[in-house]
Amino acid sequence: MPQQRPWSSPQHLSTKGSYPGGDSCWQIFLSFLLASLLIYWSSLTTAQLIVVSQPPHVADREHVLFQVFNVPNDVQIFYWYRGKDKIPAKEIARYIAIKPHRNNTGHSYTGRERITSNGFLYIFNVTRNDTGTYTVVVQTGISEYTEASLELYVHHGPDIPIISPSNTHYRSRTTLQIFCQTVSHPPPQYSWFINGEFQTSSQELIIPKITTKDSGPYTCFVYNPATGLNRTTVKNIEVLEPVTAPSIQVSNTKVKEKEYVFLTCFSNNTGTSIRWLFNGQSLGLTDSMKLPWNNSTLRIFPVRREDSGKYQCEVSNPVSIKRSDPIQLDINLGPSDNSPNKVNEVAYTVLNINGQSPKPPTSASPSPRSTETIYSEVKKQ
């Protein structure tokens, strides 16, 4: 007797009675082998479930039916899973096909799924999150049949497109390069419009050497032919000339203490911000300083000797910044000043110099200031 094959049944062979020898034995054996092969083949084909998505493509909020064909007759349970893993966490639901028939929901059930009595999975009001693989398992009394190959793509979008980078101001004579992006399946068609005029049907828009005339509304239009939906985003772009360096005019560069001084910043550019600098740092405003006319004038009254130093104004727009040349302001004591306030201040300063006050010098200029005061008082005496 030849070695036992997995598909043969020695018991069955032995029912043929005594083991016959010669050709007839081989005929019986071969016919049996053929029959076994046929049974094996047909059991293979019934095991092959066929799963079809109806319709093949769905859009957001539509409904879909996954049909199962070639199902064995003696089905006991239909299981449906999200993904390829037949694990409880991924089970959507099961339908028990033997009495009493019932539907049981699983961990991946969202409330929008139902299994019909013939094992079809119905998902209503699909979302983009339903995109993915689905697996059906058919359990009969003796075995389990699996199908891991159904992919659902939910057509969705486009969402509102985003134009990047986010800045809206561009310097003239540079290259404008902006990019439009959205979420959509399948990928959408992109179009760019400037001031309502079509430019290009690509995701990116590049305009070399822009001028102020290129300012205006830039529209990105996205269209998904599968869903028939479209969306737009508009970005207002302003192309600006860089500012030119401003200049300062001063009422008088040699000013006496307690008098007025006006500094005016002249700029040929409109729509700019003006900032004042003192000795290279942002000017800290004192009570005697005012910035009328949108910072274009700096008025100091009464002026003090600490106000001596280098003044600059800085103009800027969103694409550029420029500073004026510095103007040196020297605040001097008036030689003919005999007011009582002056005498008091001198007396106080002299007191400090005599070393009666423990107060240490606090700013960069106390020593020259004191020297000046002594000199001034000596002259008066």
Ligand SMILES: *[C@@H]1O[C@H](CO)[C@@H](O)[C@H](O)[C@H]1NC(C)=O
């Ligand atoms: C479908 O789902 C959306 C959310 O994805 C919900 O707003 C809408 O009410 C649902 N429609 C139905 C008929 O359940």
Ligand SMILES: *[C@@H]1O[C@H](CO)[C@@H](O)[C@H](O)[C@H]1NC(C)=O
């Ligand atoms: C964009 O969609 C709206 C409806 O939301 C429709 O009225 C319009 O005609 C569409 N535009 C284009 C160019 O397809």
Ligand SMILES: *[C@@H]1O[C@H](CO)[C@@H](O)[C@H](O)[C@H]1NC(C)=O
């Ligand atoms: C402003 O423009 C005029 C002529 O257009 C020029 O003479 C002047 O120097 C400019 N001033 C500044 C601060 O750029």
Ligand SMILES: *[C@@H]1O[C@H](CO)[C@@H](O)[C@H](O)[C@H]1NC(C)=O
């Ligand atoms: C005036 O200057 C201050 C700081 O010095 C600045 O914060 C403000 O924006 C300026 N205003 C204008 C109109 O330039």
